Amino acid sequence: MLLAAPRFALPETVGEALSALAERPDAVVVAGGTEVMPDLLWRVRTAAGFVSLRRVGALRGTSRDGDELVVGAGTPVAALVDAEAGALAAAARSLGTPLVRTEATIGGNVVSALPYRNMLPALLALDARLELTSDTGRRTVAFDGFTTAPGVTRLGEGELLTAVRLPTRPCFSDYVKIGRRNAQYVATVSAAVVSRNGAVRLAFGNAGPVPLRSDAVDVVATALLDGRAGPDDLRAAVADAVDPPEDTVASAAYRRHALGVLATRLVVRAQVDAGLGS
Amino acid sequence: MTELLEPRAMGQGLVRRDGVAKVRGTATYAFETPAERPAHCALVQATVARGRVTAIDTAAAEALDGVLAVVTVFTAERLASVEDAELAALQTAEVAFRGQVVGLVLAETSETAREAADLVEVTYDEQPHDSELRADRDDLYTPEKVNPGFETDTAEGDVAAAMATAHATVDHTYSTATYHNNPLEPHATTALWDPAGDGFLTLWDSTQGVHPSRATVCQVLGLPQDHVQVVAPHVGGGFGSKGTPHVNVVLAAMAARVLPGRAVKLALTRQQMFSLAGYRTPTIQHVQVAADAEGRLSAIAIDVVEQTSKVKEFAEQTGVPTRMMYASPNRRTTHRLAALDLPVNSWMRAPGECPGMFGPEVALDELAHDLGIDPVELRIRNEPEVDPETGKPWSSRHLVECLREGAERFGWTGRDPRPGVRREGGWLVGTGVASSVYPTMRMADSTALIRFEAGRYAVEIGAADIGTGTWTTLPQIAADALDVPVDDVEVRIGDTRYPIASVAGGSSGLNTWGSAVVEAARAFRGEYGTDPADGDEMETGVDQAAQDEDHAAYAFGAQFVEARVDADTGEIRVPRHLGVFAAGRIVNPRTARSQFVGAMTMGLSMALHENSLLDPRSGHVVNHDLAEYHISVNADVGDLQAHWLDEHDPWVNAMGTKGIGEIGITGAAAAVANAVWHATGVRVRDLPITLDALLPSLP
Ligand SMILES: Cc1cc2nc3c(=O)[nH]c(=O)nc-3n(C[C@H](O)[C@H](O)[C@H](O)COP(=O)(O)OP(=O)(O)OC[C@H]3O[C@@H](n4cnc5c(N)ncnc54)[C@H](O)[C@@H]3O)c2cc1C
Numbered sequence: 001m002l003l004a005a006p007r008f009a010l011p012e013t014v015g016e017a018l019s020a021l022a023e024r025p026d027a028v029v030v031a032g033g034t035e036v037m038p039d040l041l042w043r044v045r046t047a048a049g050f051v052s053l054r055r056v057g058a059l060r061g062t063s064r065d066g067d068e069l070v071v072g073a074g075t076p077v078a079a080l081v082d083a084e085a086g087a088l089a090a091a092a093r094s095l096g097t098p099l100v101r102t103e104a105t106i107g108g109n110v111v112s113a114l115p116y117r118n119m120l121p122a123l124l125a126l127d128a129r130l131e132l133t134s135d136t137g138r139r140t141v142a143f144d145g146f147t148t149a150p151g152v153t154r155l156g157e158g159e160l161l162t163a164v165r166l167p168t169r170p171c172f173s174d175y176v177k178i179g180r181r182n183a184q185y186v187a188t189v190s191a192a193v194v195s196r197n198g199a200v201r202l203a204f205g206n207a208g209p210v211p212l213r214s215d216a217v218d219v220v221a222t223a224l225l226d227g228r229a230g231p232d233d234l235r236a237a238v239a240d241a242v243d244p245p246e247d248t249v250a251s252a253a254y255r256r257h258a259l260g261v262l263a264t265r266l267v268v269r270a271q272v273d274a275g276l277g278s
Numbered sequence: 279m280t281e282l283l284e285p286r287a288m289g290q291g292l293v294r295r296d297g298v299a300k301v302r303g304t305a306t307y308a309f310e311t312p313a314e315r316p317a318h319c320a321l322v323q324a325t326v327a328r329g330r331v332t333a334i335d336t337a338a339a340e341a342l343d344g345v346l347a348v349v350t351v352f353t354a355e356r357l358a359s360v361e362d363a364e365l366a367a368l369q370t371a372e373v374a375f376r377g378q379v380v381g382l383v384l385a386e387t388s389e390t391a392r393e394a395a396d397l398v399e400v401t402y403d404e405q406p407h408d409s410e411l412r413a414d415r416d417d418l419y420t421p422e423k424v425n426p427g428f429e430t431d432t433a434e435g436d437v438a439a440a441m442a443t444a445h446a447t448v449d450h451t452y453s454t455a456t457y458h459n460n461p462l463e464p465h466a467t468t469a470l471w472d473p474a475g476d477g478f479l480t481l482w483d484s485t486q487g488v489h490p491s492r493a494t495v496c497q498v499l500g501l502p503q504d505h506v507q508v509v510a511p512h513v514g515g516g517f518g519s520k521g522t523p524h525v526n527v528v529l530a531a532m533a534a535r536v537l538p539g540r541a542v543k544l545a546l547t548r549q550q551m552f553s554l555a556g557y558r559t560p561t562i563q564h565v566q567v568a569a570d571a572e573g574r575l576s577a578i579a580i581d582v583v584e585q586t587s588k589v590k591e592f593a594e595q596t597g598v599p600t601r602m603m604y605a606s607p608n609r610r611t612t613h614r615l616a617a618l619d620l621p622v623n624s625w626m627r628a629p630g631e632c633p634g635m636f637g638p639e640v641a642l643d644e645l646a647h648d649l650g651i652d653p654v655e656l657r658i659r660n661e662p663e664v665d666p667e668t669g670k671p672w673s674s675r676h677l678v679e680c681l682r683e684g685a686e687r688f689g690w691t692g693r694d695p696r697p698g699v700r701r702e703g704g705w706l707v708g709t710g711v712a713s714s715v716y717p718t719m720r721m722a723d724s725t726a727l728i729r730f731e732a733g734r735y736a737v738e739i740g741a742a743d744i745g746t747g748t749w750t751t752l753p754q755i756a757a758d759a760l761d762v763p764v765d766d767v768e769v770r771i772g773d774t775r776y777p778i779a780s781v782a783g784g785s786s787g788l789n790t791w792g793s794a795v796v797e798a799a800r801a802f803r804g805e806y807g808t809d810p811a812d813g814d815e816m817e818t819g820v821d822q823a824a825q826d827e828d829h830a831a832y833a834f835g836a837q838f839v840e841a842r843v844d845a846d847t848g849e850i851r852v853p854r855h856l857g858v859f860a861a862g863r864i865v866n867p868r869t870a871r872s873q874f875v876g877a878m879t880m881g882l883s884m885a886l887h888e889n890s891l892l893d894p895r896s897g898h899v900v901n902h903d904l905a906e907y908h909i910s911v912n913a914d915v916g917d918l919q920a921h922w923l924d925e926h927d928p929w930v931n932a933m934g935t936k937g938i939g940e941i942g943i944t945g946a947a948a949a950v951a952n953a954v955w956h957a958t959g960v961r962v963r964d965l966p967i968t969l970d971a972l973l974p975s976l977p
Contacts, residue, residue: 043396178849183912257847261846
């Protein structure tokens with residue numbers, strides 16, 4: 001049975017959530033449930049119990065802390081569609097359907113850790129940090145490196161993702177994804193850009209087993225921004241850096257090509273924003 | 279020739295009578311049928327594609343709290359008829375396809391039933407299976423007939439000779455993918471077996487026809503018709519997959535008989551629908567077309583290779599539209615099948631015409647380009663005066679008018695024929711056209727009862743509303759037949775306690791049921807005049823003898839599409855899609871539009887998105903859910919328009935209707951493919967058209 005009461009905890013604070021998790025070490029954490037529930041129905045995941053974060057008010061909403069924006073892990077994606085960081089907003093806007101966005105949380109997206117998930121390249125480009133909380137305290141880690149394989153993260157046993165922290169320094173940022181449909185699709189490939197003080201930072205989704213960025217690509221992207229390199233240079237650099245999967249949706253060759261196109265498009269948008277291009 | 283009804287209520291865009299109930303959620307669908315303490319049924323499915331079940335261990339499932347019964351291929355009741363092997367539920371230990379039902383669990387809740395089903399342990403003697411369709415297989419065979427009874431092969435003249443001497447020829451192979459019907463409402467049944475006396479079975483079922491469904495269930499279970507009632511007031515779509523009962527209905531009935539007196543609920547999951555509820559075969563179409571310099575066809579041929587399940591033969595009539603669509607002295611159509619270890623394929627919206635209007639309609643586009651003739655004009659030049667297949671005159675045929683009006687509305691005139699040369703921003707832009715066709719059918723069996731009750735007319739017939747609008751359109755026909763305001767008519771449908779009605783299939787529903795209603799109304803007036811007494815009633819069937827046999831009756835249409843392809847990524851968008859149809863009298867423009875645009879969207883979906891991916895190693899459709907089996911979404915549809923001509927056809931039936939449920943899907947995918955070619959210069963002959971198929975050759 002899915003919802004037998006003793007196996008189901010509905011804590012109201014982070015502290016209660018951590019104790020509930022400690023009492024049920026095999027339980028699955030559920031935030032919006034938009035990943036967990038289909039997985040259970042499709043029998044690709046089993047659960048010995050559930051700890052729901054739905055009532056943990058402290059995990060919802062955004063606040064400022066110095067020069068960082070703190071986004072609670074339980075904040076629904078729908079609340080981020082107008083976020084100041086353009087990449088975050090664009091990734092939120094193109095995630096699922098209105099119904100899904102209302103339930104889906106940013107934390108669930110991050111912890112799902114699948115390379116095609118919307119938030120991942122956006123957070124990598126934005127150089128986000130993650131706040132992880134456990135019985136023994138709180139630690140903050142870079143998002144870069146948090147995902148180690150598809151679906152696998154450095155989140156510890158009994159640990160919760162409590163917030164995503166983003167630098168608030170002004171920048172241009174954006175996110176794009178490609179798929180076969182015009183809405184409600186998993187990204188065939190995706191990319192995000194941050195351009196700040198003439199320097200470009202790009203990140204890619206479904207370009208390898210984990211969200212991917214590369215210094216070599218950013219050097220060429222920055223050169224493209226100020227006219228020292230051409231689009232073909234950036235495409236070549238991207239093609240070298242990425243290692244996309246091959247599946248029934250698209251070939252690896254298509255993905256490699258499309259990632260270069262997206263990178264170029266994003267840099268062109270950054271150029272326009274900076275008043276450099278047309 | 280029939281005397282056509284004077285349209286007064288017919289032709290009005292009345293709102294759906296069941297609309298408010300549906301929007302409020304009070305319309306009861308099969309699974310929601312109120313029942314006291316219902317038991318829930320879950321299925322155990324084979325995990326091998328071929329073999330034999332050697333043992334089933336049900337101990338762990340039975341030990342689970344709340345489990346009421348576990349039934350397997352070794353313990354199930356023996357059915358009266360196993361003639362239809364698809365419906366011979368739990369009668370054999372042989373496994374013929376992956377996903378075949380080998381057991382069922384009954385439990386207090388659906389969660390318990392599913393958990394218990396997971397705990398049933400099945401052991402197999404697995405055997406190698408064969409699930410790959412290829413045109414070069416050496417074991418393709420010739421079926422006796424193709425659905426529903428057409429000749430398998432036809433030939434006239436000498437296609438090869440015409441191809442050898444023609445000014446221009448097209449000779450290519452086209453393919454369509456496997457498609458699953460995927461109505462929004464899954465296949466679901468609430469079943470109750472009342473053991474009193476000889477027993478009575480009630481099935482609240484999601485079906486396209488309560489009477490045909492009852493007939494099948496009675497035969498399989500060996501029950502007399504008056505001991506079975508099938509009820510289906512509202513159906514959330516079927517697209518053919520609820521046109522014949524599938525094994526889930528038989529299983530629900532068997533499950534109910536395990537728990538006499540207690541209602542049992544069985545709904546297929548979306549994933550189970552991919553192996554148990556039918557689907558459309560993939561097709562491989564070798565198309566040959568020959569023409570003179572003016573574009574007049576001297577030959578047209580289609581040789582189709584497709585599949586059937588070994589369990590039960592279904593031969594899709596893919597080549598049939600090529601037999602009648604265009605004039606040509608030399609013609610050939612053939613169908614060959616590969617019999618595979620796969621689930622049973624069956625009807626899906628416009629079986630035959632839907633895949634069969636892809637290859638030939640793209641081939642004509644290729645021919646038009648080769649000859650430098652506009653593709654609209656090419657079709658007009660090949661308009662046959664009579665049905666080329668039978669020599670019969672058309673009951674009415676307005677394809678040319680549809681093409682002309684569509685071209686006008688779409689802004690086709692002055693179109694630059696060159697492919698791959700128009701750019702707007704980063705988009706390559708093109709337009710395409712294709713014809714649509716669907717035969718006009720009327721079934722033999724339907725009876726309507728009309729009774730004068732408390733100042734109003736009640737019309738009873740076991741017809742179905744599968745989202746098509748029958749609740750609303752049948753009263754419009756009855757009102758005109760009785761010459762009363764539509765508000766004075768109440769219809770009662772969707773239940774075998776009403777007089778017999780044919781299936782909602784083959785776009786024949788309203789043609790057939792409406793004919794019965796008109797007959798009954800005329801007989802009623804003949805008997806009781808215009809001032810009947812309360813309780814006066816009349817029951818009359820369709821007059822099969824009056825059915826016109828001297829004309830070829832079809833609905834026609836033309837579809838126009840604008841496609842945009844991103845020059846860098848190959849992403850495809852369809853901002854405009856316009857259809858013009860000549861489909862007889864339109865009874866209700868509001869519900870009709872919804873049929874046309876729904877079917878056109880389904881055709882767009884076939885062109886760009888839908889594709890059931892079979893893994894030949896496991897005999898399993900891997901993308902068996904709506905997350906991965908992509909259907910076009912709202913954002914994929916741009917300016918979508920359906921128009922129709924006021925067509926007056928005196929030969930088809932008393933209403934002059936031709937049926938509109940299926941024609942919209944025919945030709946749609948070809949129009950999209952032709953537009954994508956015109957945009958890019960890349961001719962994709964295999965559906966769906968994907969980004970990576972276009973990309974390597976983009977200009
Ligand atoms: C129809 C549909 C369309 C979708 N479309 C998209 C799309 O376009 N793009 C996209 O990226 N995704 C999409 N998704 C996937 C999903 O909606 C998102 O990944 C969503 O952000 C997941 O969040 P959630 O809160 O629902 O996660 P949940 O399902 O609740 O959890 C997901 C995982 O994260 C863990 N988890 C959640 N919160 C925490 C936490 N605070 N600490 C530790 N672990 C945690 C859970 O244990 C689980 O393993 C779609 C899903 C559906 C059903």
